[in-house]
Amino acid sequence: MTGAGGTSETYDLAIDPTRSTLDTAVRVAKLAETARIDALFTADLLSFGAQGPIGSQEPLVFVSALSQVTSRIGLIATVSTTFHHPYNLARLFGTLDHVSNGRAAWNLVTSSIGEENFGPGDLPSPEDRYARAEESLEVVNALWDSWETGALTAGADGKAVLDRDRVRPIDHSGRFFTVAGPLNIPPLPQRRPVQFQAGQSAAGTALGARYAEVVFTSLPTLDIAVDFTRRIRGQAARWGRPDGLPLIFSSLHATYGATEEEARRLVRERREAIDFERGRAQVADMLGGGVDLSEIPLDEKLPESLLPDVTSVNRRRGRVEIFAGYARRGDTLRELIVAAQDTGHWAVAGTPGQLADAVEERFRAGVLDVITLSGLADPIQHDFVVNGLLHELRKRKIVAADYAGTTLRENLGLELPARHRPVAVTEV
Known part of the structure; x- marks a missing residue:
């Protein structure tokens, strides 16, 4: 301050x-x-x-x-x-x-x-x-x-x-x-x-x-x-x-961006460059590891059975809480992968x-x-x-x-x- x-x-x-x-x-x-x-x-x-x-x-x-x-x-x-x-x-x-x-x-x-x-x-x-x-x-x-x-x-x-x-x-x-x-x-x-x-x-x-x-x-x-x-x-x-x-x-x-349109374009270009297959591993990591997302279609939600009990996770429980919360509110795997690019931080x-x-x-x-x-x-x-x-x-x-x-x-x-x-x- x-x-x-x-x-x-x-x-x-x-x-x-x-x-x-x-x-x-x-x-x-x-x-x-x-x-x-x-x-x-x-x-x-x-x-x-x-x-x-x-x-x-x-x-x-x-x-x-x-x-x-x-x-x-x-x-x-x-x-x-x-x-x-x-x-x-x-x-x-x-x-x-x-x-x-x-x-x-x-x-x-x-x-x-x-x-x-x-x-x-x-x-x-x-x-x-x-x-x-x-x-x-x-x-x-x-x-x-x-x-x-x-x-x-x-x-x-x-x-x-x-x-x-x-x-x-x-x-x-x-x-x-x-x-x-x-x-x-x-x-x-x-x-x-x-x-x-x-x-x-x-x-x-x-x-x-x-x-x-x-x-x-x-x-x-x-x-x-x-x-x-x-x-x-x-x-x-x-x-x-x-x-x-x-x-x-x-x-x-x-x-x-110098303009709002330029900022939107930069965000769009960044999203278009995402490797979504690699992104599956990123989301699995955000959920504490040990989660297999290989068979989940990108535009489907994660089933509750794949979401970990936070108390069973040994690493980065705060991050797990954030991404499990996103999944429970209905975000698709594609949306979770996009969010994972900022690893759960505030993005504007x-x-x-x-x-x-x-x-x-x-x-x-x-x-x-x-x-x-x-x-x-x-x-x-x-x-x-x-x-x-x-x-x-x-x-x-x-x-x-x-x-x-x-x-x-x-x-x-x-x-x-x-x-x-x-x-x-x-x-x-």
Whole structure:
């Protein structure tokens, strides 16, 4: 959130792996900062071929490099709690916050792929992944808070003065981790990096409601966005969290046209290029895998017998809920394949003004605080994004014209959370 009640924008760093990825990312980062976009967002997939022919760069190393060629834009790195230890996570993101002077954010995921590279064993159940994620957050927050105010000050000679009595162990003992603490790096510029969380299954929503400052979700329709926001903020309120938290972060899959007719043509051309036989596998994946759609005619609905029980699915339950919902409302297989091209995300086509109308509708409904934008590396897309959509949103006072402060937390309008009070947990 920027200014007084506006939306925030992030730029999704989707990089062509056949080119110099860092050079491209540096160029995009500088363009985004010049446009006063609030943050850069990098996803993470942990398997060969899961994102393009190679994969995705390690997010923390990548955004750390970008921190040295930018000065104001936030840096959001996606890192999984399933495959990382919380003490390392606290040090890694704490160091990113230091090297970026307070611009770090962690997008917490529990991962739906990659277990073959972190074996032995299969991917843990969603219940176990989210239980581990919750304990990881407890440990990480306790470590970031293990340095009290005034623990490190500047002496009269300019040298640092440490008050050891203000640096305390956390003595955590839980189901997954035993961590003595305290953290062995100095207090962070933001005290805590901003906490994003991705996941909209029941377990993901519960985690986000309790801990996340921003939740990244697939909300393809306004009705779904309203229902999700009501549910997660209702749960957050029961945890005693302030009104308006967590912020709602949606990925906007935009098709821009100079005219409405041009945008429609681009959408039509994109649909005409769909490989519908390959699309059957995409829809099966959206339904959790293990569904055979090979014999279903494209213009028929999916029988109920093929729709999975969400509780039996081990991966991406939120996405399964969306596509099973589409099938139950009567979408044909052809329509599901078209929807799968945007993987369940919010897709809008039109002129920059029409896209701004769509963003404003969600913003006024209270279900949109952060949006992703893409295309800055392409001159035509850059013009549509910066001089079109962003310009229009700023005219409407939905997006701020400049950074509100020097840290990402300030630019998102987020207060520092209350200091963590360590909770003793034991396995039963």
